[in-house]
Amino acid sequence: MNFKIKTYLAKQTSAAPLVVFRMLFGIMMFYSIVRFWAHGWIDKLYIQPDFHFSFYGFHWVKPLGTYTYLVFVVCGLAALFVAIGYKYRIAIITFFLSFAYIELMDKTTYLNHYYFISVLSFLMIFLPANVSFSVESYLKKVSYAKVPNWTIDSIKLLLGLVYFYAGLAKINSDWLFKAMPLKIWLPSKYDLPIIGETLMQQEWFHYAMSWSGMFYDLLIPFLLLYKRTRLFAFIIVIFFHVFTRVLFPIGMFPFIMIVSTLIFFEANFHQKIINFVIGNLKFLRQKIAISNAIQIKVEDQYPIRNKRILMPVLMVFFAIQMVFPFRYFAYPGELFWTEEGFRFSWRVMLMEKMGYTTFTIKNAETGAMFVVDNSDFLTEFQEKQMSFQPDFILEYAHYLGDHFAEQGHENIQVFAESYVAINGRLSQPYINSNVDLYKENDSFKHKTWILPFNDVIKGL
Amino acid sequence: MIKKIISIFIIIASIVSCSSSDDAGSGSGNSVDGFNRQSMLTNWADNIIIPVFQDLNTQLADLVTSKNSFIAAPNQTNLEAFRASWLKAYKVWQYAEMFNIGEAEAINYYSKMNIYPTSVPEIESNIASGTYNLSHPNNQDAVGFPALDYLLYGVANNDMDILSIYTTNVNAENYKNYLSDLVNEMKTLTNSVLNNWTTIYRGQFVSSTxxxxxxxxxxxxxxxxxxxxxxxxxxxxxxxxxxxxxxxxxxxxxxxxxxxxxxxxxxxxxxxxxxxxxxxxxxxxxxxxxxxxxxxxxxxxxxxxxxxxxxxxxxxxxxxxxxxxxxxxxxxxxxxxxxxxxxxxxxxxxxxxxxxxxxxxxxxxxxxxxxxxx
CATH class of the missing domain: 1.20.120 (Four Helix Bundle (Hemerythrin (Met), subunit A))
Known part of the structure; x- marks a missing residue:
């Protein structure tokens, strides 16, 4: 066994897939940042709101006013440096840190695919994605033809995990036997040409999409792994992601996934991409001509340094990735309802959940009370996200309590009246309205003031 | 291979960019089995919204008439008639307030018609100075039905005193002018909202499915x-x-x-x-x-x-x-x-x-x- 692992770790392969992945990743991230900026979302999501919802333990990560733009500049530049392979290690670390900072500023904007980018960029810190086809290798006048096979496999593993866990999450009674939430989402796409008024309104189609979505997620990593099914799988990948992009406002995510899955292709395919890029960039061609005079020394194998630190870090990283999505087992109650352990688990497009939550500020001594107008404190988007997620509700309750204490109110109690509807069920009371949330503290413990879900969703 | 991939990407990009161009009137909204959204929009526009604004416009025309009679002869009979048209129009307004779309949204119609409580100091200072811009946002709480409510019922303690405001008061002319400008403004605004609906907006509204x-x-x-x-x-x-x-x-x-x-x-x-x-x-x-x-x-x-x-x-x-x-x-x-x-x-x-x-x-x-x- 030990021997097998050692031979696996020693196995070398062409660096082409890894360096192409680096370039495409960098370009897409750069474009994503530019796109985010161009839509005016930095201002809208991070600068305009007075209050920001923080992740547990990350209250210190806040937008920096106008300097928030600087974080995006740093992140975008880092992505560009990653793409061209200049100062790669510093660039990818900077990218990871700045991107993570952006995502941690306000959990209102949490998306699984942002988390995926964070995790992927963390992994890339440890991969030699700059050893050839990079400005760095040109400047150092040395490039490496081969890298350890596991470096490429680690990206495949992460991608596979994302898909597979997303598939596991779909094995539940709402998704498979009620075709929920697709039964809500698809009919509302009546405005699509041709299929809008026909397919999208058919019940069988909702079921077909639910089931095939589950099988797609579970099987696609394996279909991509095997050479004989790979091209077929890639066509399915393109179809699936384009289809979801047409249906839902999911921005860059489909493209990121489509491009990422290219890593499963053979080295000669990636070599062709390299040749194609070099062949098409006149500028590069001239540089290469000069460099041919200087001669880039092509070494065969890239020696991985610091293996003793690297290996344990990656082992722990993947162990966490595999175990973390199952942490919801530690909580009582229905996961979809309480959302305790819902995030960071590849539960993508899994439920339709909406809420309506209002807060009452009460003076414990006099009994005087009044209801808060949420729009005084939150943006519409924040209010929407707050209304059905208990950790948001608690954090906001504390913010309100502190705010009114500062205004001179005394003996403050904060009560929430909340109704939540999930996957087409009628809205039900969500939060125990007799519990003073100002006295409850956020923690990883079960939140006892969430009212029980009066239904069952079976499954993983 | 590369060229194939690139052409695939171009195809994807064009599909996506075409499909995400929203609101281009795609999707007729007509279907046999599904729900016909266009018929909902048509019903809203033709049987509810436009008739409501037509009625409101008529009521406000009546209001203008009774206002004119009152200003010509500020007596108890004309005051009663003026008040009656005000209440009638105010009730129709209750049907109109929710349609804050199109021209109504563009000119901030609702906030020029029914912001209450109305601000007595602002109304009084406008009247005292005799110069004001009723469509200015600062005057939102000095115009519309609530301002009329004050001028017709609250400006003095009883009807006799109210009438004297418009007759013997030193500022009687200014009071009458303000009353008149107020009502005319409401009528003008309503007219432009209705007009927009019947000329251009109805078509846009109904086809945006x-x-x-x-x-x-x-x-x-x-x-x-x-x-x-x-x-x-x-x-x-x-x-x-x-x-x-x-x-x-x-x-x-x-x-x-x-x-x-x-x-x-x-x-x-x-x-x-x-x-x-x-x-x-x-x-x-x-x-x-x-x-x-x-x-x-x-x-x-x-x-x-x-x-x-x-x-x-x-x-x-x-x-x-x-x-x-x-x-x-x-x-x-x-x-x-x-x-x-x-x-x-x-x-x-x-x-x-x-x-x-x-x-x-x-x-x-x-x-x-x-x-x-x-």
Whole structure:
């Protein structure tokens, strides 16, 4: 066994897939940042709101006013440096840190695919994605033809995990036997040409999409792994992601996934991409001509340094990735309802959940009370996200309590009246309205003031 | 291979970019088996919204006439007639306030017609100075029905004193001018909203059948919910009953100076909301495509609860609580505010049903943040 692992770790392969992945990743991230900026979302999501919802333990990560733009500049530049392979290690670390900072500023904007980018960029810190086809290798006048096979496999593993866990999450009674939430989402796409008024309104189609979505997620990593099914799988990948992009406002995510899955292709395919890029960039061609005079020394194998630190870090990283999505087992109650352990688990497009939550500020001594107008404190988007997620509700309750204490109110109690509807069920009371949330503290413990879900969703 | 991949990407990009160009009038909204959204928009425009604005425009024309008679001869008879046209128009207004779309949205129509409580100091200072711009945002609380409420009922303690304001008062001319400008402004605004509907906007409204944040169904659904939550539930009942403040604010009721019609106006507004929900034509018992029918259609796809029935039942229950209140909400609040807050609580439950359950069923986005989803 030990021997097998050692031979696996020693196995070398062409660096082409890894360096192409680096370039495409960098370009897409750069474009994503530019796109985010161009839509005016930095201002809208991070600068305009007075209050920001923080992740547990990350209250210190806040937008920096106008300097928030600087974080995006740093992140975008880092992505560009990653793409061209200049100062790669510093660039990818900077990218990871700045991107993570952006995502941690306000959990209102949490998306699984942002988390995926964070995790992927963390992994890339440890991969030699700059050893050839990079400005760095040109400047150092040395490039490496081969890298350890596991470096490429680690990206495949992460991608596979994302898909597979997303598939596991779909094995539940709402998704498979009620075709929920697709039964809500698809009919509302009546405005699509041709299929809008026909397919999208058919019940069988909702079921077909639910089931095939589950099988797609579970099987696609394996279909991509095997050479004989790979091209077929890639066509399915393109179809699936384009289809979801047409249906839902999911921005860059489909493209990121489509491009990422290219890593499963053979080295000669990636070599062709390299040749194609070099062949098409006149500028590069001239540089290469000069460099041919200087001669880039092509070494065969890239020696991985610091293996003793690297290996344990990656082992722990993947162990966490595999175990973390199952942490919801530690909580009582229905996961979809309480959302305790819902995030960071590849539960993508899994439920339709909406809420309506209002807060009452009460003076414990006099009994005087009044209801808060949420729009005084939150943006519409924040209010929407707050209304059905208990950790948001608690954090906001504390913010309100502190705010009114500062205004001179005394003996403050904060009560929430909340109704939540999930996957087409009628809205039900969500939060125990007799519990003073100002006295409850956020923690990883079960939140006892969430009212029980009066239904069952079976499954993983 | 590379070229193939690139051509695939170009194809994807073009598919996506074509399909995400929203609101281009794609999707006729016509179908045999599905729900016909265009017929809902047509029903809203032709049988509800335009007739409401036509009626309101007529009422305001009457208001202008009775105002003119009053200014020509400020006597008790003309005052009574003026007041009667004011109340009649105010009731029709209850049907119109929720349609904050198109020209109404562009000119900020609602906030120039019914912001209350009206500001007496501002009205008085406008009158004293004799120079004012009634369409300026600063004057929102010095114009519209609430300002008329003050000038017709609250400007002095009794009818004789009120009449003397417009006759013997040193500033009588300024008072009459302000009254006149106020009413004319309301008429002009209403005319331009109606005109826009009948000339250009009706066509745009009816053909915008897509499901995007800027399409007709979505915008009007947002308006409907916003009006119910803010204009009706909060402004008419919640705020004066002190739900949002430490103490009740009985002076913040609608038509405070007329004083005995706050309940009547609320009941008309509740009818307007329910009629719109059910797709009932204005001033007729015909019903057509509506939220109700849409929910029934979606429900037949989904076998869920009969949401349309639940919503109608809850509105009826809320109405029964409002009916039991004193016609004068100020009195109701000062004598027994608990009944007022009870009515509020029932109205509140409708908010949950329309804002959570109905919106979820129709999968309509309630916010305009177009940020990415998962």
């Amino acid at each position: 897509a499901n995007t944040a800027t399409s007709s169904t979505n915008k009007l659904t947002n308006d409907f919910i916003f009006y119910y939550e803010k204009g009706l539930r909060a402004n008419k009942i919640g705020i004066p009953a002190g739900v949002f403040s430490t103490n009740p604010l009985p002076k913040k009721v609608e038509a405070y100076y007329k004083s005995d019609v706050s309940k009547e106006l609320t009941l008309v507004a509740l009818d307007a909301v329910q009629d719109f929900f059910n797709g009932k034509a204005y001033n007729s018992n015909e019903t057509d495509a509506s939220f109700k029918q849409y929910l029934q259609y979606l429900n037949s796809v989904r076998n869920g609860e009969d949401l349309d029935v639940l919503i109608n039942n809850q509105i009826n229950l809320a109405r029964s609580k409002v009916v039991d209140l004193n016609p004068n909400f100020t009195e109701q609040i000062t004598t027994n505010n608990a009944e007022m807050t009870n009515a509020y609580n029932e109205l509140q439950k409708v908010v949950v049903l329309i804002k959570v359950d109905m919106v979820q069923s129709m999968n309509i986005s309630v916010d305009y943040v177009d940020a990415d989803g998962d």
